[in-house]
Amino acid sequence: MSNPQFSYSHSPHAPEGIMAEHQDLVSPRKRPTQARARRTVDLILEAAAQILARDGEEKLTTNHIAERAGFSIGTLYQYFPNRESILDALIDRERESSDRRIRAALAKIEPGAIAETVREIVRILIGSFARRGRVRKRFAISMTRLAIARGDQTRLDQIAGLIIGAWRDASARAGRDLDDSEVYVLTRAVLGTLRATVLEDSPRLKTRAFEDALVRLILGFLRSPDAPR
Amino acid sequence: MSNPQFSYSHSPHAPEGIMAEHQDLVSPRKRPTQARARRTVDLILEAAAQILARDGEEKLTTNHIAERAGFSIGTLYQYFPNRESILDALIDRERESSDRRIRAALAKIEPGAIAETVREIVRILIGSFARRGRVRKRFAISMTRLAIARGDQTRLDQIAGLIIGAWRDASARAGRDLDDSEVYVLTRAVLGTLRATVLEDSPRLKTRAFEDALVRLILGFLRSPDAPR
Amino acid sequence: MSNPQFSYSHSPHAPEGIMAEHQDLVSPRKRPTQARARRTVDLILEAAAQILARDGEEKLTTNHIAERAGFSIGTLYQYFPNRESILDALIDRERESSDRRIRAALAKIEPGAIAETVREIVRILIGSFARRGRVRKRFAISMTRLAIARGDQTRLDQIAGLIIGAWRDASARAGRDLDDSEVYVLTRAVLGTLRATVLEDSPRLKTRAFEDALVRLILGFLRSPDAPR
Amino acid sequence: MSNPQFSYSHSPHAPEGIMAEHQDLVSPRKRPTQARARRTVDLILEAAAQILARDGEEKLTTNHIAERAGFSIGTLYQYFPNRESILDALIDRERESSDRRIRAALAKIEPGAIAETVREIVRILIGSFARRGRVRKRFAISMTRLAIARGDQTRLDQIAGLIIGAWRDASARAGRDLDDSEVYVLTRAVLGTLRATVLEDSPRLKTRAFEDALVRLILGFLRSPDAPR
């Protein structure tokens, strides 16, 4: 989370108690303690997401958001201290829902032949990116851009780490373990490919050939004879 | 080049003689004919690059550019029809200088063992991105974002294609050739990794371990037994 | 009315209840719902009218209007989507007040000898233009120019038509009726004369001789033996 | 001429010698004494006229004019002290050519029956306005607007006066002569009608019915029994 002290996402996993006790100048004007308030925040975020999807980033103004959400601009500022915080909350919301989906899928993988496990993982990742594309291409792209601009690793990267871990366990490999740089390169390679495919809006994403190539990339890397020199 | 008839980049490869005979009332802008004018254009682009590097994209306004360049806003608009065109010219300039460096380096590679060739290529690419990183991380990020937003594949992708080709020739491989999806994934993986490393401003970029891992990624992919399953 | 769905003139004839249910992101601007807002719109229009009168068309900039009205430029744009719409509203306002006055006067004419009726009408028209002249010659000129530039027939033309109709009824003429071209020429002649007199700022406008000449023009035309030649 | 001390029109009738001996701050930078200079001025005016006709008033900028004329902006300012003076010169040029045409046509009218004479005059006037429309509607409208904005009576009005005079002679009328107001109204009525027809871009202008109606307007006025009351 980019600013853990100031979260607007109401995910069941996000502890609500971290919030500051008293509000300084940058904090929200009002703490959404009541059910109605929570609903208002959701409506505002939903409006923002809609605008991002339908009209694009440049239309994502505070006034538009308030209007689309059906509130006055004043109300919006009662829940968010500034425009930035709305984007933050939006990104958090997105990331968390994405996280949940991937975690759930990973939990279902049964340990087995390494090739099978990798393919399963690849499918989950592709599905994760593809879903975004399905909902709203524009939204996905914008969210990615915003997250990157904010320096967010998009929790997917962490998850990618987990995947490596999962794979590590699943495999009964002989040779030495992957070192930091190798993990780093492998995750960036896979995620970078997926991101590029989404950004380019390539229809390849859902093809079998694409999946095969990604599997080949990972397995080839893992099975490669130890570091050349 | 986004607009071949109206380029501001003075690359030795760009024919200078295409100048239109007659400009109508809606044509972009005056073309810099005098030496002073040419220098002005360069100063403007340089100022834009500086702002991108030091202050970030959101400060890249026409007024700031003009100010930093030491000209009045009117002068800027004598040479660029609008803000967009400045970005275009900047991207062109960047891409061309990058292209030249990479091409020059590639030309020096001597055919040899595939592993060596791949390592050479990786070094060239890393060098290419490292230089960017050196100049200004922010600049690199912005340029990449701008190029992507414009649908530019950043000529690096084409070059990546060339690399694959070069590799193809260099190797006396038996098995079948790479198909489209495989080339796609391989280039995106390598470039994606490099980009991520720059964006994250990771010190890894210049380490031997990183280089090794990238080489392993490529060779592992190439040597992988044909399509799994 | 140039844009009947979005009128700023609070004429008693304009139904106020047409307000759109839902405005999308590109809709003009907020509609003045509160009393304060309504007053603001009026002040803005009043300021525009003043500037037109005192400083001329070229000073009629959005910034000047806002300043003279005593508001910030932002406020102006809360109620008008662009400069154009201010001019439109101004023209509407002018035309409606002019219409009302003329209609009211016409309603008072009692049927009688044609010569008397024509003279009454002429007096009403002169009065209508004279009032304009009183306010501000510059304003009148500008309004006329703007209205014409917009393709507006300035409702006066319609009214001129009504006059012809009224005259038609009033007279028990034998000969054939006026044809299109004749009506056209007669209205343009009368209105053209009045306009020229205002534009030239001629003191003639309020003289008896001028009134006589206009009456003579009209009666002469109407009584003229059928098609010459 | 709006500013007799500063004429750029090279009509054979306009005495060239009135020009000020030495140049003050507002005067042109250079007196076009040589043939080449005169040609330059003509080219500039011609360019301005073309832009007015093809692109409209809003494109009539000094830079555009210079460009279209094939000169640098600097050269333009060597012959005209400012934008205004170009418009003035343009209007003069137009008016003079129009004057000449009408005078020439009037000279050919042979004295005869009043009805015939009036019809001849009407035809000349219609032809004068129609020609404008034929060449470039936009140009005619713009010129008229510019002339009016400048308070020019467009010499046509004077000429209209001459026409009345001509008619006066031609007719062997009994009753009293026309008084000032009557002349004023009659000329404004005729000219106003013609102007309106051009501004409205009405196809009526060239019809026989229109001509008939105008004739009826004039004759009706002239034959009308003396001022009522």
Place this chain on the structure above:
DNA sequence: GATGAATGAGCCTTCATTCAT
């Protein structure tokens, strides 16, 4: 005589944010 690079006030418009009601 001619050029064209340079100027900068000023135009229209947007939008995040505040605050009185």
Place this chain on the structure above:
DNA sequence: AATGAATGAAGGCTCATTCAT
């Protein structure tokens, strides 16, 4: 709690005009 009127810095851009070469 909510409203929405008001704000004003800032952005992109135009164009008449000047002046060194």
